[in-house]
Amino acid sequence: MTRPPHNPLLDGKAAPPLLVVLSGPSGVGKDSVLNRMRDLNFPFHFVVTATNRTIRPGEIDGFDYHFVTTERFETMIESHELLEWALVYGQYKGIPKFEVRQAMATGRDVMLRINVDGAATVRQIAPEAVFIFLAPSSTDELRQRLSVRRTENTNEIEARLAVAATELKQVEHFDYVVINREGHLDEAVNQIRAIIAAEKQRVFPRMVSL
């Protein structure tokens, strides 16, 4: 782990780019938080995940996800083009390496949205990233959110809730926890903003190398 002797801010330079990993159970609101941060023009490079799942109404290819065929996704796995990938509920999801590297090379902070297992993999590759766990106020709230979204049937919702129970226990491996309270999305967004602001002021900044 290489660290500069002190914060570059003291020399009038910018702090090194952060790799921020936003994780949490399915349906907790990761996409909603990211979309809100985009709307508010947070100065991040938002990494676009690749997936073979079908595009949902309102989603934009290359913005919400890179929608690719199963064959293309499997080629990306074989040629090591992905920082991390997983088969989640029958759908492939993965993070193209080039996106993260390119953005960090330009000095921009990078925001990754990933499930809890994926966060564990990224933690091994990039332990100096900032790991934020997005949590619901309660399981009932999570069930309600998955029901309202209407993208899964009842069995799938129950399966996701069972997984969520184990995922919530992983919170201890994260640096920060943010509660995405019902009807208070902006509160979660503001807390993430505060975390990032504090991270920029560290005397010994995190240095991510990929």
Ligand SMILES: Nc1ncnc2c1ncn2[C@@H]1O[C@H](COP(=O)(O)OP(=O)(O)OP(=O)(O)O)[C@@H](O)[C@H]1O
């Ligand atoms: N703070 C909130 N209050 C009320 N509803 C919310 C809040 N945050 C998100 N939602 C709603 O909850 C549902 C799930 O949110 P979202 O799709 O962002 O979750 P996710 O964590 O990205 O899920 P997945 O990992 O399955 O893709 C959506 O219908 C969204 O509009």
